[in-house]
Amino acid sequence: MSIIWQIPRNCLGWILVAQFALILPHIERLPWWVMAAYAVCASWRVMVYQGRWSLPPKMLKLVLAVLCFFGIYQTYGTMVGLEPTVALLFSGFCLKLLEVVEKRDVYVIIFLAYFVALTEFLFSQDFLVSAFIFLSILLISTALVALHQHSYDTLNLSSLKKATVIFSQALPLMAVLFIIFPRFDPLWKVPLPSHQAKTGISESMSPGDISNLSQSGELAFRVVFDGEIPARKDMYWRGLVLSEFDGRTWTQAQWKKDFLTESEKESLLGAMTNPLQYTVYQEATHQPWLFSLALAYAGDKTIKAVNDFRLVRTDNIHSRIKYQVISDQEAMYGQTLSRIEKTLEVSLPRTGNERARKFAEMTYSRSTGDRDYIDKILTKFNRENYVYTLKPPLLGEDTIDEFLFDTRRGFCSHYASTFVFLMRAAGIPARVIAGYQGGEINPISDTVLVHQFDAHGWAEVWLDGDGWVRIDPTAAVAPDRIEYGLENAMAEEGSFLSDTPLSPLRYRNITWLNSVRLQMDAFGYYWSSWVLQYKGERQLQVLQSLLGEVTPWRAAALLMTVSSVVLLIVFGHLIKGRGEPKAAVYVKWYLRLCRQLEAAGYVRDASEGPIDFARRVDRSNPQWKKTLLSATRSFVRLSYEQVSQREQSLLVKQLRRDVLSIMYQLRVK
Amino acid sequence: MLNAIEKPINRRFKLWLDRRIPPMRKIMLNQKRLFIFPSKPGRWFVAVLFVMFLAAINYQNNMAFALVFLLTSVFIIAILHTFANLAGLTVSAGKSNPVFAGDMAEFELFLSRHGNKDYFDINVSWPKSELRSVSLTSTDRQKINLHLPMAKRGSFRPDRLLVESFYPMGLLRCWTLLALDVVVLVYPKPLACELAANAGTDALEEGELIPVSGSDDFYDFKQYHQGDSPKHVFWKGYAKGQDLVTKQFASYSEQRLWLEWVSVDGGLEERLSKLCFWVLKLDKSHDEYGLRLPGIEIQPGHGEQHKADVLKALAMFQLPGSAA
Numbered sequence: 001m002s003i004i005w006q007i008p009r010n011c012l013g014w015i016l017v018a019q020f021a022l023i024l025p026h027i028e029r030l031p032w033w034v035m036a037a038y039a040v041c042a043s044w045r046v047m048v049y050q051g052r053w054s055l056p057p058k059m060l061k062l063v064l065a066v067l068c069f070f071g072i073y074q075t076y077g078t079m080v081g082l083e084p085t086v087a088l089l090f091s092g093f094c095l096k097l098l099e100v101v102e103k104r105d106v107y108v109i110i111f112l113a114y115f116v117a118l119t120e121f122l123f124s125q126d127f128l129v130s131a132f133i134f135l136s137i138l139l140i141s142t143a144l145v146a147l148h149q150h151s152y153d154t155l156n157l158s159s160l161k162k163a164t165v166i167f168s169q170a171l172p173l174m175a176v177l178f179i180i181f182p183r184f185d186p187l188w189k190v191p192l193p194s195h196q197a198k199t200g201i202s203e204s205m206s207p208g209d210i211s212n213l214s215q216s217g218e219l220a221f222r223v224v225f226d227g228e229i230p231a232r233k234d235m236y237w238r239g240l241v242l243s244e245f246d247g248r249t250w251t252q253a254q255w256k257k258d259f260l261t262e263s264e265k266e267s268l269l270g271a272m273t274n275p276l277q278y279t280v281y282q283e284a285t286h287q288p289w290l291f292s293l294a295l296a297y298a299g300d301k302t303i304k305a306v307n308d309f310r311l312v313r314t315d316n317i318h319s320r321i322k323y324q325v326i327s328d329q330e331a332m333y334g335q336t337l338s339r340i341e342k343t344l345e346v347s348l349p350r351t352g353n354e355r356a357r358k359f360a361e362m363t364y365s366r367s368t369g370d371r372d373y374i375d376k377i378l379t380k381f382n383r384e385n386y387v388y389t390l391k392p393p394l395l396g397e398d399t400i401d402e403f404l405f406d407t408r409r410g411f412c413s414h415y416a417s418t419f420v421f422l423m424r425a426a427g428i429p430a431r432v433i434a435g436y437q438g439g440e441i442n443p444i445s446d447t448v449l450v451h452q453f454d455a456h457g458w459a460e461v462w463l464d465g466d467g468w469v470r471i472d473p474t475a476a477v478a479p480d481r482i483e484y485g486l487e488n489a490m491a492e493e494g495s496f497l498s499d500t501p502l503s504p505l506r507y508r509n510i511t512w513l514n515s516v517r518l519q520m521d522a523f524g525y526y527w528s529s530w531v532l533q534y535k536g537e538r539q540l541q542v543l544q545s546l547l548g549e550v551t552p553w554r555a556a557a558l559l560m561t562v563s564s565v566v567l568l569i570v571f572g573h574l575i576k577g578r579g580e581p582k583a584a585v586y587v588k589w590y591l592r593l594c595r596q597l598e599a600a601g602y603v604r605d606a607s608e609g610p611i612d613f614a615r616r617v618d619r620s621n622p623q624w625k626k627t628l629l630s631a632t633r634s635f636v637r638l639s640y641e642q643v644s645q646r647e648q649s650l651l652v653k654q655l656r657r658d659v660l661s662i663m664y665q666l667r668v669k
Numbered sequence: 670m671l672n673a674i675e676k677p678i679n680r681r682f683k684l685w686l687d688r689r690i691p692p693m694r695k696i697m698l699n700q701k702r703l704f705i706f707p708s709k710p711g712r713w714f715v716a717v718l719f720v721m722f723l724a725a726i727n728y729q730n731n732m733a734f735a736l737v738f739l740l741t742s743v744f745i746i747a748i749l750h751t752f753a754n755l756a757g758l759t760v761s762a763g764k765s766n767p768v769f770a771g772d773m774a775e776f777e778l779f780l781s782r783h784g785n786k787d788y789f790d791i792n793v794s795w796p797k798s799e800l801r802s803v804s805l806t807s808t809d810r811q812k813i814n815l816h817l818p819m820a821k822r823g824s825f826r827p828d829r830l831l832v833e834s835f836y837p838m839g840l841l842r843c844w845t846l847l848a849l850d851v852v853v854l855v856y857p858k859p860l861a862c863e864l865a866a867n868a869g870t871d872a873l874e875e876g877e878l879i880p881v882s883g884s885d886d887f888y889d890f891k892q893y894h895q896g897d898s899p900k901h902v903f904w905k906g907y908a909k910g911q912d913l914v915t916k917q918f919a920s921y922s923e924q925r926l927w928l929e930w931v932s933v934d935g936g937l938e939e940r941l942s943k944l945c946f947w948v949l950k951l952d953k954s955h956d957e958y959g960l961r962l963p964g965i966e967i968q969p970g971h972g973e974q975h976k977a978d979v980l981k982a983l984a985m986f987q988l989p990g991s992a993a
Contacts, residue, residue: 141743
């Protein structure tokens with residue numbers, strides 16, 4: 001039979017729905033023309049199905065394929081990597097839509113769709129995103145079911161229902177597999193999302209840099225303290241140490257890239273007297289910087305300690321990571337400073353910012369010492385007409401001079417930069433620290449949330465005998481920023497998150513909205529720590545509580561038990577009402593009689609009625625005449641006549657008695 | 670080489686199948702009779718799952734793991750659903766009319782369900798027949814007509830009937846091979862020919878002639894008498910200058926024509942084909958005819974039943990299983 005196979009309308013409809021659902025989470029990442037291509041291909045396909053258009057010619061499809069390749073290469077500059085691969089998969093999706101001729105092609109599209117769904121998890125595993133992706137997987141499976149329901153000719157919800165039933169039955173099995181399956185180490189290195197914009201603190205700091213970050217309500221990282229959460233004003237999350245200045249921008253010094261050796265790292269731990277343990281869950285930044293309180297130690301092998309007492313990861317962070325840190329805020333660090341270090345930490349550009357240099361020399365000469373000088377500078381910021389603002393005026397060539405003497409309006413970067421300049425100008429080793437300050441405590445999960453708007457810049461000054469000392473000039477101008485956070489500090493100006501009017505963080509003063517936000521955040525945290533980070537130690541703990549002792553045999557036994565229970569229940573449910581209905585009692589008795597007679601040589605013809613049969617048997621065996629005929633009559637009455645309940649039970653009894661008596665006679669014979 | 674292994678295996682499989690699913694007129698599908706195995710797309714699905722699994726490991730992505738585990742579980746659950754889509758169905762054979770060799774025989778089959786659960790996309794076919802796909806959603810019973818080409822005369826019993834289903838996910842194939850107790854009688858292919866001159870002579874002698882006007886069979890000419898129907902006047906002869914005569918029609922109360930082995934020539938099959946042709950011809954002209962083959966004699970007769978008997982004798986002649 002050479003009837004041309006047609007993709008069922010029901011199936012095509014569900015494929016289009018599923019593809020649309022798959023594209024949604026990628027909208028931000030995919031180039032716009034992939035969306036456009038999808039829209040065109042999908043509408044073309046619909047037109048083909050309605051019989052208005054025909055499928056595009058081979059040549060056109062080839063041209064489209066080449067265009068897609070070219071477009072992806074243009075957008076990403078390469079064909080390898082995660083983003084180009086995803087874009088390629090989506091282009092394949094679009095083009096395959098115009099090529100579905102056989103049933104096999106539909107399978108290709110659907111399996112491709114499953115794979116695309118998986119790639120979405122590499123970008124985000126947040127609860128809402130994950131839930132949505134699983135919904136699209138359900139839709140893909142619906143299309144697969146619809147492919148095998150040729151009897152429907154429009155989009156039919158029964159396909160979705162069937163897929164949902166299968167999914168819900170699969171859930172318990174999936175849960176057990178998820179819980180017991182061991183998480184291996186990666187087998188080989190794979191491309192990570194690398195074509196993403198870097199987020200968070202950047203490697204350098206110019207005036208105004210950090211104020212950009214202040215407009216973002218995104219979570220930078222979350223901290224869970226083992227003990228009590230320190231006061232907000234004490235939480236200075238060091239990320240980068242900036243020691244080189246070119247008159248405008250602070251950058252990391254080249255020589256600062258030296259990592260501590262393992263033994264030096266261990267000695268840090270020994271120096272701590274009041275250790276503070278906490279875990280940081282850091283979001284992807286696509287940069288290697290980690291954030292920790294002063295004097296930090298991390299045992300993780302993928303984390304290095306730098307000689308300026310901060311932590312750096314060996315690779316860029318492309319997905320949410322978790323690391324444990326031990327810190328001691330009171331411990332001294334950098335007690336001794338080598339000559340070279342000292343020289344470098346006081347170096348300034350040869351020229352520029354002359355007014356500031358003179359001011360520094362003058363003030364320092366009038367001071368009794370380093371500490372007095374520092375106080376004098378901080379007092380200047382505090383007493384004089386300096387303003388802490390998210391909207392500082394633009395600065396020209398001599399940034400320090402202009403800010404210090406003319407504009408006097410700036411954000412933390414202005415104050416930190418100026419303060420360090422003044423220190424160095426007076427010969428005191430100093431440097432700028434970029435990181436985050438403070439954080440919001442979510443009382444539900446008892447964790448500290450550090451948002452991008454908590455980004456901050458401050459200074460560290462080296463004092464003989466004290467080592468590196470943290471000084472935050474912003475605190476002198478706007479103590480509210482340190483005590484209560486940016487929102488309070490900017491209350492008058494009204495510039496807090498003014499670029500993102502929809503951010504729920506802006507509405508923290510609306511109680512119920514804020515509690516919803518905190519609930520969702522806490523849920524996100526538990527989701528991340530219990531589901532997304534379910535591996536290693538945590539998995540072992542859960543398995544131990546489930547199995548007692550963790551052995552492969554016990555795990556297999558758990559899997560077998562759950563799956564056999566689930567499968568049995570599902571099977572019973574499925575098979576119910578599919579077999580032949582049970583015969584009534586009297587039919588069973590009559591059939592038994594027939595079987596007995598058959599064994600004795602009396603076979604009932606297919607066309608012979610029961611009464612005729614009984615008569616025929618009687619002719620050769622008159623001794624049964626009464627019983628056989630009576631049994632047959634009871635059977636016939638029960639089958640074809642309307643009898644009352646009481647009569648029915650009497651008849652059945654009579655039938656049974658007769659049958660048993662005939663069987664007895666047959667035996668005796 | 671492969672053939673040498675395959676043949677005994679196939680034979681063994683057939684024997685095993687005969688024991689497991691013996692031929693019946695009406696068969697209900699149950700655990701004993703249904704087989705299930707991943708289909709070709711299903712095997713591809715497993716391959717895709719494996720690639721996804723590697724991705725999950727390499728990216729250490731728990732949601733990707735969850736996805737792989739979900740699809741694995743779906744695959745396992747789908748086994749039950751695929752099985753259920755055939756379980757409890759009853760396949761029964763309807764009638765099948767005799768055909769001539771070289772024609773297509775039509776077989777009538779029925780698929781019926783007992784409960785009210787839906788069955789989708791059930792494919793029914795014989796190795797050489799077309800494939801029919803049926804669903805039982807609104808009806809409890811579906812008639813399926815399958816056609817098979819008949820090459821040889823005799824009684825034809827089709828191979829095992831394949832009943833398969835891929836519903837709901839297409840990842841698994843549930844199937845059964847049923848030996849339905851259906852037989853179709855295949856008559857020899859009719860072959861036009863002349864009967865040998867001596868054929869049926871004794872039949873003519875024995876026959877008692879009763880001329881009956883109004884009958885269709887030409888018997889003789891007689892001199893034209895006034896009053897004869899102009900329809901029966903032999904105008905052709907008159908035109909050639911012969912005497913005017915009237916055609917006389919008659920029928921025999923007992924015209925016995927014997928179709929005999931020796932009335933036709935050729936090999937066994939050829940002779941049977943030729944006899945078959947004559948049976949059809951004589952049946953059409955309402956003649957009585959009998960059949961004499963080595964070892965078989967069917968007394969002359971006429972009518973549908975007689976024709977069927979004679980054709981059956983021709984169909985089954987000298988074939989195993991035709992002892993009766």
